[in-house]
Amino acid sequence: MSNSHSANEELHGHHGLPYLAHHFETPIQQFDAAKLGMWLFLAQELLFFSGLFVAYLVFRMWYPEAWSVCSHELDWKMGTANTLVLLFSSLTAVLAVRSAQLGERKATGNYILVTIACAFIFLVVKYFEYQHKFHAGLLPGHYFAPVAGHTISSVFPPGSAAYFSVYFMATGVHGLHVIIGIGVLFWIYLRNAKGEFTKDFWTPVDLVALYWHLVDLIWIYLFPFLYLID
């Protein structure tokens, strides 16, 4: 790892910085290119999720009664708890980036670990929610077969099956993003532990945190849309 004193002169030859790929002139150019790529990916993610949100809106407008009844089958306390867990994990993710910017390797690693722990808590809560829905027969599409005594409502208006299709698809795809998030966060944790990041180079920490914030961003909408219908 070259120190920052020699980095300055080595820059003129565009070589010598272990983290600078040979096809980039300067670390700034490399940083901007990486961020641009990540934002393109995130824009694509938003458009990908927008399909689910459109399905949500169309069916909600078509079946308002079903949306209201089915929303009450969800446990808003678990939903609120999970929202707070995800928001906290976003805080620790951004603090990991901040520590990396300051070159504090140990703090960076700890913040990443807390973020990963929050992701696991989120999935465990989600597991219990899914388990309840499986027992109650609140399943998507033609698998929808409510079991008496396990549900809050005894009458399910037309469109209820569509609600649970949207519910499982949206939370399922979001949950998949959480699982992938755990993977990439752990990968960054290992790279940080190996000492790959310094005060001058922390781009990967930044990019993975951006991905994690997007997962949070999607949930910020999913939570009130699915759990909190009047």
Place this chain on the structure above:
Amino acid sequence: MSDKHDDHGHAEGLVHVHVHPLSTYVGIFAALVTLTLITVGLSRIHLGDYNFFIAVVVATIKAGLVATYFMHLKDDNRFNVLLFVGSLIFMGVFFIYTMNDTQHRGQWDESYGTKVYAPTGEEAPGRGQYQEIKLEGGHGGAAEHH
């Protein structure tokens, strides 16, 4: 926009960003938690159609805080902001054009033999689901169900 990196007089070409104090991030987190509790609280009150509107507004404020501060769009290259906002605009196009279709579809009214808009009861355009189509020419009597 790379100029910001050179503001602090550091080595040319190296990445330098303004590191925000811990309190900024904790403050944003506190705001996000407060807004979450507000959404949950308001959803318990029956406000009719306003409930959904409020939920969207509060969620958008939260999303704005996350994007601006946690995702560093405040300090980021303006082009990245454009990408983010641009994708939101195209999401809007997707939403509006789809809803414009799905919200204006007539439903078949058996007793009147026409399509009607469910919300108003007005006659809706388009051929009905069970309307018989007589084909001109041919051998006659051919009817198709659409």
